[in-house]
Amino acid sequence: MEKKIKVLIAKPGLDGHDRGAKVIARGLKEAGMEVVYTGLRQTPEQIVRSAVQEDVDVIGLSILSGAHTYLFPEIMKRLKDANRDDIAVIAGGIIPEDDHTELKELGIKAVFQPGTPISDIVDFIKNEVN
């Protein structure tokens, strides 16, 4: 049997909006992936620790607060420090387009806007991991 793709869905920072995170988590599960949801208010350290401990293939960061400009670079740096920058990182939420290039330069593979069908995210992840 093919190994299941494992995804960590994480809520960095103090943002409390997790409708999107939970819907995506369930959608990915139904698409056959193994999904761990961190819950709210995760620091970059906590997210990277969970990702390493759980040995995930993908981290999905959900943020609507605008704090991504600080938090995402922190997460990417810590992943590198942990020698786990092989883990694919994707992001979604309210992330202004102006910031997308910068985030991609950090190594974030994709930034999904509100309204993205889950199937698009599933396809992207499968492509990325395989």
Added chain:
Amino acid sequence: MSDEKLKKTEKDWEENKYGKTVNRFGERKDEFKSDSGRTIKPLYTPLDLENIDYEESINYPGQYPFTRGVYPTMYRSKFWTMRQYAGFGNAKETNQRFRYLLDQGQTGLSVAFDLPTQIGYDSDHPLARGEVGKVGVAIDTLADMEVLFDQIPLDEVSTSMTINAPASILLAMYMVVAEKQGVNPDKLAGTIQNDILKEYIARGTYIFPPEPSLRIITDIFDYCSKEMPRWNTISISGYHIREAGSDAIQELAFTIADGIEYVQAAVDIGMDVDQFAPRLSFFFNAQMDLFEEIAKFRAARRLWAEVMEERFNAKKDKSKMLRFHTQTAGSALTAQQPMNNIMRVTLQALSAVLGGTQSLHTNSYDEALGLPTEDSVKIALRTQQVLAHETGAADTIDPMAGSYYVESLTDKFVKEAKEYIDKIDELGGMAKAIEAGFVQREIQESAYQTQKKVENKEKVVVGVNKFTEEESKKAENLLKVNPEVEKHQINGLKKIKEKRDDSKVNKALQKVKIAAQSEDKNLMYPIIEAVKEYATIGEISDVLRDEYGEYKAQYI
């Protein structure tokens, strides 16, 4: 026409006119469903109102059960308050935005605080990094509040503050700023959100566990009933429950159930229901299904009136009146073809007006992309002004009353929400139902089903899953919070800490601690004293954290 005759003519129409045509040509879809998934009949007639007694269930505006509105004249004497939620960066910038909005004809203020403020962390706390000034204004001490309301006469405007876990602290600061302007607390009008239960369910800015949180809330009820009689002590919010994915009936049921829990908590500590209930207020969402939304607002008034009379034996009419604020649905805004959001907001706002809202926030069309620009905020406000001044929607009271469809929906909403409330009662009330994860599960399920409906196109969202376009234009001029805000805010905080008298601060914090330990003391009084000494939000919250511990969410 007698009911018997009507039944016959309706059946006749159904079989011979409607049925025949459907048989020949079919309809657009096999099944018509409302946004909350209820089947919609092709036609509503007087027969749908057969079991609704006008005086008992609808009645006149300003009369129990207030289905047609809480006031006898509604918008004929005064429009709803146009209240745009705003706040970003530091107090000075937000003060400028407030003054701009007031200049544009806005009639009330609504403060958005940043997340560290909402969770009781100072701007220099490690967890505040990257968050300062982002989703709202950063407030650390009274000094920030003084700047925030500079040159805004607090005896003339009403101010709503979206603050929950640390609501007592922000209320105390507002009061002290007013005092410095020479305005007594009994002259102040406004609202604190102060609704912790929906934070556990949907919004996420909780600090303490439910029990001490309810105590903090009832202390505020008690304090305001004595000192701030014009202040709305809570805004019991369905808005965020809906944003988290609930349907309209769940929004209604869970909000009223939250209200029941708060009233019960206050009654349990010996307060007289008529002493505090007149100052409870509510906050609902306005989504896309126009008629369901109107019905929801009307049903909410009737349901609350019945709860207050039957369950809590309230005597005063004012205790039974559900007054509410409405905000259009953030989750209905699309990132694709964002200009379409202007129409969405207009229709949502119309539902709120036809539903008899007391105040309204209309979203800006670019909010799925980032923070709104001054121009998009202006269009949102103008939308309300057009509704108020050009459409006639505000010229007669409750114009949708008597619509066979809307009245039948209103009645159905009351009944279905009651069934939910019965279930919550069986679980031991809302706090217990939240602990058991019941409410969260119901909402998550609805959220997921909604997403599935969008993906399989059962639910059409223009520009997202139908009539799509290759996006050519990027959003322009989105508001950017100055990245220097955090640094400046932390410097400002440092300066305040140097200037204040630390021994006085410590003494004041000690008094907060003593009050927190003793159930028969009201926390508001020592918090006001601490605020006056420029104790920070973080310091006061930490005292309470030490006493009460922190809430840990369970994820299902």
